[in-house]
Amino acid sequence: MGPQNSPDYGEFVDSDGEGDVEDVSEPLERYDRGLYYPLCIGEVLAGRFRIEHKLGWGGYSTVWMAHDLQYRKSVALKIMIPGEKGEYEYQMQNEILRTVRDTSHLVAHEGSFLLPGHGGNYHRVLVLPLLSLSLGYRAIQLSVATRVLAAKQLLVALKGLHDVGLVHREMPSVAEYDTATKYQRLGRPKKVLLGDYLWKRGELVQQMTIPLDLLGSKLYLGDFGLTIKDGISVSIKQQAPYCFCAPERLHGTDPSLASDTWSFMCLFAALYLGNNVFYGNGGGSTAFSWVEQLGAMPEQWKGKFWWPEEVNDTWYDHTTNPDPERDLAARIARMRPDTSQAERELALSVMQKAFCYLPERRITAAQLLQDPSFRAMLEIYQC
Numbered sequence: 001m002g003p004q005n006s007p008d009y010g011e012f013v014d015s016d017g018e019g020d021v022e023d024v025s026e027p028l029e030r031y032d033r034g035l036y037y038p039l040c041i042g043e044v045l046a047g048r049f050r051i052e053h054k055l056g057w058g059g060y061s062t063v064w065m066a067h068d069l070q071y072r073k074s075v076a077l078k079i080m081i082p083g084e085k086g087e088y089e090y091q092m093q094n095e096i097l098r099t100v101r102d103t104s105h106l107v108a109h110e111g112s113f114l115l116p117g118h119g120g121n122y123h124r125v126l127v128l129p130l131l132s133l134s135l136g137y138r139a140i141q142l143s144v145a146t147r148v149l150a151a152k153q154l155l156v157a158l159k160g161l162h163d164v165g166l167v168h169r170e171m172p173s174v175a176e177y178d179t180a181t182k183y184q185r186l187g188r189p190k191k192v193l194l195g196d197y198l199w200k201r202g203e204l205v206q207q208m209t210i211p212l213d214l215l216g217s218k219l220y221l222g223d224f225g226l227t228i229k230d231g232i233s234v235s236i237k238q239q240a241p242y243c244f245c246a247p248e249r250l251h252g253t254d255p256s257l258a259s260d261t262w263s264f265m266c267l268f269a270a271l272y273l274g275n276n277v278f279y280g281n282g283g284g285s286t287a288f289s290w291v292e293q294l295g296a297m298p299e300q301w302k303g304k305f306w307w308p309e310e311v312n313d314t315w316y317d318h319t320t321n322p323d324p325e326r327d328l329a330a331r332i333a334r335m336r337p338d339t340s341q342a343e344r345e346l347a348l349s350v351m352q353k354a355f356c357y358l359p360e361r362r363i364t365a366a367q368l369l370q371d372p373s374f375r376a377m378l379e380i381y382q383c
Helices: 015-023 084-099 135-141 144-161 179-186 247-251 257-273 284-294 328-335 341-354 365-370 372-380
Strands: 049-058 061-068 073-080 111-116 122-129 131-134 166-170 190-193 203-205 219-222
Touching: 015 190, 015 203, 049 073, 073 084, 084 122, 144 257, 144 365, 144 372, 247 257, 247 284, 257 328, 257 341, 257 365, 284 328, 328 341, 341 365, 341 372, 365 372
Parallel strands: none
Antiparallel strands: 049 061, 061 073, 073 122, 111 122, 131 166, 166 219, 190 203
């Protein structure tokens, strides 16, 4: 092994920097409870994968950049929590690989293995291609044309999969770097010890920051831990982030292909406008943002809102009209004053076809890809 590929174990921050690492990292108590698998920079898993940096974390996993010593390439390792919830994404990924014809825009695993955890539990590890962070992490810093292209690619993936997950962008050049060059471009891992009370040694590592010049042009759809088959009923209908959740789901309706289309359009609007079109924590403020911009919700939904103490009967009152200075058209004009009136009308037409309260009247992903207004917007940005 040459000196450039020798292990580099990162750097421990001093006491003044510990709080900075903890503030942006995964909750420590999830290690205490045996949910997350403790790791150290430089540790080798399964005799093959040397941990180099942390890519991110979520409710069911932590994600790490690693060097595959066997094939001499960089990969991402997604280490799931133990138990059913951790195994679900692996099972769903296998189902997707069996049934989805075009997986070119999906983050599909290249293999998996098990790690023995605390108390006799096991952690499933998915070996994934090395990708960067969620698009939302740096999206606002990208050009509008790049963001619109990202939305188009996501829609293509959604058409094939009928699900909205986390969005990742390709990082092709970094995968070829040796360890020293990676750290030169990405920064050495900043870390603190988890403590000697855990069942094995581990470090809390600050998530890496990806320079914009390392973000490739291709977008991927990933994170299938909540993917279900259409028509399956779930116990919890609503889902955070609520500003992306279709309104019928906050009124007791199961997720569906149509609710995915609403969520996609929320993402498209955020990418195009540079900010979320709806807002709030799923209560009254979120419902108000719908009504303010789209008008009253269907009367048949009255009494079904998941947060009854926040309900306002005027949300379902069709005798009032949205304020033209606060509706969706006004928001588009306010957020994108640099665009022409013709472009703003195209954007409004596209958004209104998905921001339709009744799911059965909502445009589908396949229809949207062929929609004249959507295609005209893509032409403006040469997508």
